[in-house]
Amino acid sequence: MPGYDDLIEDVASSILSSKHTVALTGAGISVESGIAPFRGKGGLWERYDPEEYAHIATFMQNPARAWVLFKEMIEVIRRAKPNPAHLALARLEELGLLSCIITQNVDNLHQSAGSRNVIEFHGNIINLSCIECGKKQRCSEVSLDEIPPLCACGGVLRPDAVLFGEAIPFDALVSSRKEAEACDLMLVIGTSGIVQPAASMPLVAKDSGAKVVEINPEETPITFIADIFVKGGAGRVLSDIIRRVEDKLR
Ligand code: NAD
Numbered sequence: 094m095p096g097y098d099d100l101i102e103d104v105a106s107s108i109l110s111s112k113h114t115v116a117l118t119g120a121g122i123s124v125e126s127g128i129a130p131f132r133g134k135g136g137l138w139e140r141y142d143p144e145e146y147a148h149i150a151t152f153m154q155n156p157a158r159a160w161v162l163f164k165e166m167i168e169v170i171r172r173a174k175p176n177p178a179h180l181a182l183a184r185l186e187e188l189g190l191l192s193c194i195i196t197q198n199v200d201n202l203h204q205s206a207g208s209r210n211v212i213e214f215h216g217n218i219i220n221l222s223c224i225e226c227g228k229k230q231r232c233s234e235v236s237l238d239e240i241p242p243l244c245a246c247g248g249v250l251r252p253d254a255v256l257f258g259e260a261i262p263f264d265a266l267v268s269s270r271k272e273a274e275a276c277d278l279m280l281v282i283g284t285s286g287i288v289q290p291a292a293s294m295p296l297v298a299k300d301s302g303a304k305v306v307e308i309n310p311e312e313t314p315i316t317f318i319a320d321i322f323v324k325g326g327a328g329r330v331l332s333d334i335i336r337r338v339e340d341k342l343r
């Protein structure tokens with residue numbers, strides 16, 4: 094069994110020899126920024142069932158109920174800052190070593206860290222739009238003292254995030270699949286590998302001949318197809334990887 098340092102060395106070499114690296118990120122990459130994931134220890138799932146609160150049917154029937162979850166996530170996200178894992182991916186892109194990030198997160202932290210090519214697979218919770226007139230508003234410009242927040246037209250506002258029961262935005266789905274098919278290395282970071290269709294992207298990559306690297310403190314359904322599994326938190330592991338990559342470039 095290779096040790097931790099050997100795995101880091103192996104991932105760094107894979108990144109340097111790859112022609113097209115793509116990262117797929119999930120809620121786990123933002124845990125060290127203080128944003129709880131849905132599943133697992135401390136996850137929102139322990140208190141709410143997101144599949145109920147964040148379901149489009151709940152939102153349409155009782156927007157105030159859905160907004161209890163949205164408001165909590167927005168307040169946490171407003172205080173959150175990118176962590177070393179987000180920064181390491183931004184640095185890889187800057188070095189020309191990462192083509193794009195497909196993220197399931199709705200927290201905008203990759204963009205805050207400086208990543209440019211980010212596919213928001215599940216939209217984001219930073220922008221809101223009116224379900225009546227479609228007008229878009231920045232979440233930061235809207236008071237959440239009363240929920241649900243309303244548009245000037247009286248319509249209910251909703252986040253531009255994909256709710257349970259809704260389809261993935263077509264452009265995001267098409268471009269993610271293209272990236273998964275085209276890459277020769279996919280870094281899968283902090284995702285439970287359960288939420289579909291995002292969870293199928295590593296399979297698409299693997300079927301197209303790519304190497305799959307997984308970084309997660311726990312094994313997931315993706316682990317058995319991973320060529321390299323690095324067990325650990327994204328902050329430490331990606332900091333070690335970027336340090337090794339930069340050492341090798343010197
Ligand atoms: P998930 O909540 O289902 O799973 C989180 C994964 O992160 C788990 O596999 C866990 O082992 C791992 N993890 C925990 N701590 C970690 C760490 N320090 N470093 C790396 N990994 C760690 O997340 P998911 O698979 O992304 O699916 C849930 C969906 O809910 C997402 O698609 C997303 O849309 C949404 N969500 C988003 C946010 C966010 O924007 N930050 C937060 C919660 C949920």
Ligand code: ZN
Pocket residue numbers: 223224225226227228244245246247248
């Ligand atoms: Zn309106």
